[in-house]
Amino acid sequence: MPKTAPLRTRRGQLAEPMSSLGELLRQWLPRQRWFAGKDRPVAELGLLSMTELFPGCLHLLVHTGQGSVPSPGGAPPAGDCYQLLLGVREQPSPRLGRAIIGQVQDGPLAGRTVYDALHDPRTAQLLLERFRHPGKAGPLRFEADPARPVPGGLAPRLLDAEQSNSSLIYGDEFILKLFRRIQPGVNPDLEVPDALARQGCGRVPAPVAWMRTTHPYGATLGVLQPFLHGASDGWTLSLNALAAGDEFTVQAHELGQAMGDVHLALASAFPVGAPGENGRTAAAMTERLTAAAHCVPALQPFVPGLRAAFAALSTCDWGPPAQRIHGDLHLGQVLRAGRDWFVIDFEGEPSRPLAERRSAHSPVRDIAGMLRSFDYAARQRRPWRPEWARRCREAFCAGYAARAGWDPRKKHGLLRAYETDRAVYEVLYEARHRPDWLPVPMAAIERLAVRGD
Numbered sequence: 001m002p003k004t005a006p007l008r009t010r011r012g013q014l015a016e017p018m019s020s021l022g023e024l025l026r027q028w029l030p031r032q033r034w035f036a037g038k039d040r041p042v043a044e045l046g047l048l049s050m051t052e053l054f055p056g057c058l059h060l061l062v063h064t065g066q067g068s069v070p071s072p073g074g075a076p077p078a079g080d081c082y083q084l085l086l087g088v089r090e091q092p093s094p095r096l097g098r099a100i101i102g103q104v105q106d107g108p109l110a111g112r113t114v115y116d117a118l119h120d121p122r123t124a125q126l127l128l129e130r131f132r133h134p135g136k137a138g139p140l141r142f143e144a145d146p147a148r149p150v151p152g153g154l155a156p157r158l159l160d161a162e163q164s165n166s167s168l169i170y171g172d173e174f175i176l177k178l179f180r181r182i183q184p185g186v187n188p189d190l191e192v193p194d195a196l197a198r199q200g201c202g203r204v205p206a207p208v209a210w211m212r213t214t215h216p217y218g219a220t221l222g223v224l225q226p227f228l229h230g231a232s233d234g235w236t237l238s239l240n241a242l243a244a245g246d247e248f249t250v251q252a253h254e255l256g257q258a259m260g261d262v263h264l265a266l267a268s269a270f271p272v273g274a275p276g277e278n279g280r281t282a283a284a285m286t287e288r289l290t291a292a293a294h295c296v297p298a299l300q301p302f303v304p305g306l307r308a309a310f311a312a313l314s315t316c317d318w319g320p321p322a323q324r325i326h327g328d329l330h331l332g333q334v335l336r337a338g339r340d341w342f343v344i345d346f347e348g349e350p351s352r353p354l355a356e357r358r359s360a361h362s363p364v365r366d367i368a369g370m371l372r373s374f375d376y377a378a379r380q381r382r383p384w385r386p387e388w389a390r391r392c393r394e395a396f397c398a399g400y401a402a403r404a405g406w407d408p409r410k411k412h413g414l415l416r417a418y419e420t421d422r423a424v425y426e427v428l429y430e431a432r433h434r435p436d437w438l439p440v441p442m443a444a445i446e447r448l449a450v451r452g453d
């Protein structure tokens with residue numbers, strides 16, 4: 001590991017970052033689903049903070065990237081920062097299997113084995129205790145809503161899902177999301193659900209406790225919220241409907257209503273002065289398209305047709321006012337319990353800077369995200385079902401119109417531009433993370449560029 005300033009744990013036992021531990025982490029990080037830089041090796045790894053959370057468990061913030069490692073207390077680093085919880089044992093239990101990172105060769109941990117501590121039920125239990133009893137541990141702060149106490153003794157399990165972060169479920173009553181990629185500032189996945197709860201919006205599980213750091217900058221590290229037991233996400237439900245040959249229009253209509261409610265609550269919780277500005281938005285979309293076509297050459301033949309969608313947006317004389325939005329809305333971000341839809345994961349598009357994700361945008365961006373998601377679902381089976389997706393999209397917009405007071409279907413130019421922008425994002429996302437899925441957004445790119453519908 002490159003040297004940072006000497007580090008101390010809360011108990012002052014560890015004085016320096018260790019080169020062998022750094023090497024183990026450099027090999028381990030790119031294999032993690034939540035690690036954003038999979039397409040390039042970890043050239044540099046620096047330690048930003050290390051805190052002993054309890055005996056046998058270290059909390060680390062590490063910096064990965066190409067640039068130089070920032071000095072603690074200095075400006076936010078240019079690369080990426082990740083949160084790790086490492087278990088440290090003399091003799092690791094064989095049950096830890098795939099969680100083991102390796103044996104440290106030098107420094108104060110020499111001879112001990114480190115592993116991803118979230119796989120260790122005992123660590124998970126002790127972590128919950130920290131959330132139940134607000135307080136400090138070095139730069140870490142544990143805070144809780146006193147009105148919503150969390151009982152002790154809940155059995156933990158690690159959520160086994162394709163995630164951008166890591167989540168622990170406690171007794172099917174609470175879910176703790178630990179953010180993996182950390183950026184300075186309040187994470188919208190704490191800020192937004194908390195503000196919506198204060199508005200009395202019941203569509204979003206309200207945070208009950210959270211964890212943040214004050215060093216090397218202020219940042220949110222994790223959020224504990226009620227677990228919606230027995231709920232299914234919209235992606236699973238829509239695929240089940242498709243497999244059974246069923247329609248999904250009733251659910252899509254109710255989902256549109258739910259999103260209308262959430263947008264109204266967001267607009268009240270975060271009042272925004274400036275109106276939306278279609279010209280500036282169209283210019284930003286065009287820039288994103290240019291950058292994406294540079295990274296994914298398959299986009300290039302469609303660039304003129306896609307640019308036309310953005311040019312048309314710049315001449316639209318109406319759009320709903322800009323406001324705080326979800327920012328990365330798709331069927332995997334909505335959960336249905338009984339007949340109620342809930343919305344989760346307000347982090348926004350993970351690759352965008354936090355300041356951008358926390359600023360106001362057109363609510364059409366969310367609507368376009370969900371419309372694209374119906375298209376994704378319909379393309380999971382052969383022969384693909386464009387009419388199924390079209391009916392879901394219609395129903396979703398009708399439900400949204402019933403609550404929001406304006407009908408997205410009557411704003412074709414707006415929808416086309418925002419859908420195009422979302423499909424361009426998806427092309428980049430799939431090229432980076434799941435190249436086998438690239439044909440899904442590419443089919444939409446072709447439709448939007450050539451037919452424009």
Ligand SMILES: Nc1ncnc2c1ncn2[C@@H]1O[C@H](COP(=O)(O)OP(=O)(O)O)[C@@H](O)[C@H]1O
Pocket residue numbers: 159161162163164165166167175177205225226227228229231233332333335344345347
């Ligand atoms: N409050 C909740 N109740 C039930 N399940 C949840 C809840 N929050 C998240 N989940 C489950 O955890 C998964 C991942 O959550 P999410 O917030 O989307 O994490 P990530 O940002 O890491 O993708 C969701 O797809 C959902 O299945």
Ligand SMILES: O=P(O)(O)O[C@H]1O[C@H](CO)[C@@H](O[C@H]2O[C@H](CO)[C@@H](O)[C@H](O)[C@H]2O)[C@H](O)[C@H]1O
Pocket residue numbers: 162163164235328330331332345349350369372373374376377426429
């Ligand atoms: O849920 P995340 O915040 O990690 O969002 C990212 O990953 C999503 C995939 O898991 C990705 O969504 C795309 O694929 C979905 C099907 O898997 C589909 O329903 C969405 O419409 C599509 O955008 C999302 O774009 C990305 O930010």
